[in-house]
Amino acid sequence: MTEEPSAAQRPTLEAVAARAGVSRATVSRVVNGGPGVREELADKVRHAVDELGYVPNHAARSLVTRRHDAIAVVIAESETRVFADPFFALQLRGISRELTAHDVQLVLLLTEGRDDHERVGRYLSGGHVDGALVFSLHLDDPLPGIIRRAGLPTVFGGRPGWQDADAGERSAPYVDCDNRGGAREAVRHLVGLGRRRIAHITGALDQTSAVDRLDGFRDALADAGPHLIEEGDFTFAGGERAMRRLLDAEPELDAVFAANDLSASGALRVLRERGRSVPDDVAVVGFDDMLLVAEQTEPPLTTVRQDIEEMGRLMARMLLRDRSGEGLAAGPSSVVLPTALVRRASA
Amino acid sequence: MTEEPSAAQRPTLEAVAARAGVSRATVSRVVNGGPGVREELADKVRHAVDELGYVPNHAARSLVTRRHDAIAVVIAESETRVFADPFFALQLRGISRELTAHDVQLVLLLTEGRDDHERVGRYLSGGHVDGALVFSLHLDDPLPGIIRRAGLPTVFGGRPGWQDADAGERSAPYVDCDNRGGAREAVRHLVGLGRRRIAHITGALDQTSAVDRLDGFRDALADAGPHLIEEGDFTFAGGERAMRRLLDAEPELDAVFAANDLSASGALRVLRERGRSVPDDVAVVGFDDMLLVAEQTEPPLTTVRQDIEEMGRLMARMLLRDRSGEGLAAGPSSVVLPTALVRRASA
Structure with a gap:
């Protein structure tokens, strides 16, 4: 108990008490400014506090409470x-x-x-x-x-x-979250299902999450043509727009990985409008696993879960x-x- | 220009300039603490400011900017x-x-x-x-x-x-908004459609909006039995719960006025589950007219619009x-x- 604490350990109230040879309650009273401690004991406590570099919790707390909480x-x-x-x-x-x-x-x-x-x-x-x-x-x-x-x-x-x-x-x-790894897993899943024309609806590419997911898509599918990547913006409407463009450019596509669940929902709506059956004609994977979105799409969405x-x-x-x-x-x-x-x- | 301003008018910088017999720029410099005005002129300006009860705009502004915006x-x-x-x-x-x-x-x-x-x-x-x-x-x-x-x-x-x-x-x-009047109109609409067993799903009755809408329902339908009023809480789940209880208590009901669109959506889902056709078997009216809710329900919701x-x-x-x-x-x-x-x- 009286050993010097290692750098990783913060000295405790108990360590101060042991070093000073007083009770925990006495240390607490001195540190918190309570009454009834003989000056001699109080001195010992203060000495031990200095020696150990003890920072009382309440000091950390008052540092906080002097602020705005x-x-x-x-x-x-x-x-x-x-x-x-x-x-x-x-x-x-x-x-x-x-x-x-x-x-x-x-x-x-x-x-x-x-x-x-x-x-x-x-x-x-x-x-x-x-x-x-x-x-x-x-x-x-x-x-x-x-x-x-x-x-x-x-x-x-x-x-x-x-x-x-x-x-x-x-x-x-x-x-x-591991955006790149998650995207890679999503696309490998589509490949594992035998899909060969896999498209990607990106997120807003001025955000790292979208760039990382695009990188993960590319990791898993090095040979996807540029016409199978369409820029979205993480919104439902962006997913709809991108899905329309993808179907126009590549009517034979058989899978879509969308950068989030919202844009996947938009893609699902367009696929339905165009008479494509999901997953039979086109398999769809999202990203996020947002309760109110992924579970309520028609059909329910396979997706990459992150704990938001x-x-x-x-x-x-x-x-x-x-x-x-x-x-x-x-x-x-x-x-x-x-x-x-x-x-x-x-x- | 040198007239005493009426109580309703705030004296202008121009009025001060005219009263003091100096230029607008001089008044501005004195009021804003700028340099280069002879003390004699500055005195005249201050005198005119006091006489007219002039409050410079920047004082009002600094009152604001000394605050937090x-x-x-x-x-x-x-x-x-x-x-x-x-x-x-x-x-x-x-x-x-x-x-x-x-x-x-x-x-x-x-x-x-x-x-x-x-x-x-x-x-x-x-x-x-x-x-x-x-x-x-x-x-x-x-x-x-x-x-x-x-x-x-x-x-x-x-x-x-x-x-x-x-x-x-x-x-x-x-x-x-006129919660009571809006509710009254909704229920009168249902009465006008020939509905005779009109139920109400209330909002959270510890809120005045819910109480006022309930009052409007009662205004329009003085003879609704207590079993046709079920307490909700403005949520989707609350609407579902209330609708189930209403159907159990009064299977023959032919209309529902829900205190907001969200709880009306919950009611619609339960009516669908129970095999009731809307509006043929049961007509439903909501309150709010929230774009993403009222237009996307199945069928689209008749509702009381407030401009939120x-x-x-x-x-x-x-x-x-x-x-x-x-x-x-x-x-x-x-x-x-x-x-x-x-x-x-x-x-």
Whole structure:
């Protein structure tokens, strides 16, 4: 008990008590400023605290409570998109539950579009929140720079698109799923079903998640012609548009991997309109496994599951750890969660 | 130009210039603290300012800019509900557009439930926002008291449920639609179609909108037995549950008025399950006319239209007017918008 703690261990109240040769209660009273401790004992405790480099929990706590007990969530999309795509609701639910468990207020900063990002930056640097969770970044988005200037601890949802996001000065902690691996598995599943003309409806290609899923598609299917890749934007309408173009360009296609469930739903509608039976004529695989989408499509959607709510929870947890003084350095700087193929009727 | 302004007119910069016998530019420099004005002239200007009771625009502006250029939106529901019900998305869109037009940040305070309302209150009174828009209040909600103590200008979405909400000390400015009149029209439409056993699925009866719609139902149908009224909660699942109970209690019912589109959708699903044809066996009317709900039900839903987005815009406008010093007293303290029956296939 009186050993020097290793670098990885934070010294405990018990260690201080042992070092000072007093009870745990005495240490607690001294550290928390309670009465009734003889000055001599108090001195011993303070000495042990200094020797061990003990940081009392309440100090970490007061560091917190002197702040705002509020965390901003910034979604780099118009509020119209935010409310139309259940992805954001799920991620917010994860974040909200984690913050609520720590009695920290979730402050969602809504924007109409990127013209409003300067104003978001002013709010972030105005001393209203202790940190920021930022998701759905686009490649040329000014938001990361604005947030960096605001000097707030930040965790990103999804790998940021700039170079060196993983290491070095411009590295940023993020939570993501294995977009590339998940896409690879989806396409290999289609190949395994004997499909030979497999198309891909991409997401918004100014987002790393869409680029990574496209890379996974290419990994699994090196010889897909360019006419079998059609750009979408993660929306239902984008999925419809892309599916129409794909059918016009390649009427014989027998499978589609869509970059998310919403665009897969749009593709399903167009396939139905064009008289294609799913999965007999065309097999369809999505990405996300969003409850209200994937299970309610006709037919139910085979898709790549990512745990969106858990990603939200992890983002919040990483940021709270930073805020509590434990520092992002205390844990892994970024987390990439595995995905899993969920097989339903569409493929 | 040198006349005393009437009470209704705010004295202008020009009036001050004329009174002081100096140029507009000189007044501007004195008022804005610019250099290069002889002390003698500056004295004349200050004198004229005092005489006329002139309030420079920039003072009104700095009153604003010394604030936070941010408005909180508080929805007294769990974030799960907020994201599941497009009503909130529409109202937020109206609010967001109005605030963005004034370069004011929308700060959405998410809560998991009413246990979190004290924390919301702390954020509101913490000097982070200039005012609050509050909606979806429930009757016994502590939130209004918390917000009153925070001392912030507030506009409510939906008539608050306490007595004297319309006048007197506890009155509160709100925006609502004519819930009672709209419900009355819906039920009269069903009566006009020859329906005789008309049931009602209520909303959450701790909200004034649900109570008012129930009153409208009763206005139009004084003789409906109690077994033809079933409590819902404005959700899809609540609509399903209520519809099952209604069919069990009164298998011969030939029409349903549901308190909103979501619960009407739930009722439609149960009617389909039970083999009832809509509208032939049972006519169904909803309330809201939410694009993504009412038009996509099977069959499309006859419903009472309220302009939800406009209600959001009006709430924001009323609050900004208060904040700009024009005061809520300058306009009507509350606004009740009309509704309109939209006839589709379900009734």
